[in-house]
Amino acid sequence: MDDLDATLIGLFANEPRIGVLEASRRLGVARGTVQARLDKLAASGVVTGWGPDLDPAALGYPVTAFLTLEIRQDATDLGGHDTVARKLEQVPEVLEAYTITGAGDMWVRVVARSNVDLQRVIDRVLADPTIVRSTTVIALAEQVPYRTLPLTRALDPRTGNR
DSSP states (O other): OOHHHHHHHHHHHHHSOHHHHHHHHTTTHHHHHHHHHHHHHHTTSOOOHHHHHHHOOTTOOOOOEEEEEEEEEOOGGGGHHHHHHHHEEETTTTTEEEEOOOSSSSEEEESSHHHHHHHHHHHHHHTTTEEEEEEEEEOOOOOOOOOOOOHHHSOOOTTSSO
C-alpha cells in the first residue's frame, strides 16, 4: 500500500458516495487508476466492504455489552468454538465474536434495547449447553469508535510495513 492507496481509502471512508470519477478528479489521477487501485485493494482483502455503517443505537439498540464466555473443553460431542460461533450467528443482537486467550474462551459484543432486554439476549446466548459460564460488562460510553484508517497512515509507503 502506498500513499495514493491510503489517500484513496481515506477519501472513500470520509465520503463513501463520492464515486470513482470524482475521486480521480480530486486526486489528480486517471479514472482507470482509481478503479484499478480500488479493485486491487478489494481483491487483496484490504477493503472488505462498501456498505453503509449502521448505528445500533439509532436502530433502537442503545445498550452495548461484552460477554466473556467459557466453553466446555471436554465436550467434543457438543462441538466447541465453531459450534458456539454458529449458534451466535443466529442471534441478531450479536455484533461480533472472537476466540480469545486469558480468562475465558470467547468474547462477544452484543446490543440490546434496554438492560431488561439485555437479560433476554444473554439468556439466549447461554442457552447453548457448550457454554459453561459467562461474565458480562455493560459499556457506558464509547470513547474511541472502531477505526482502521490510522493504520493506513502508519504504513511505510515504500514497504507497506510500519
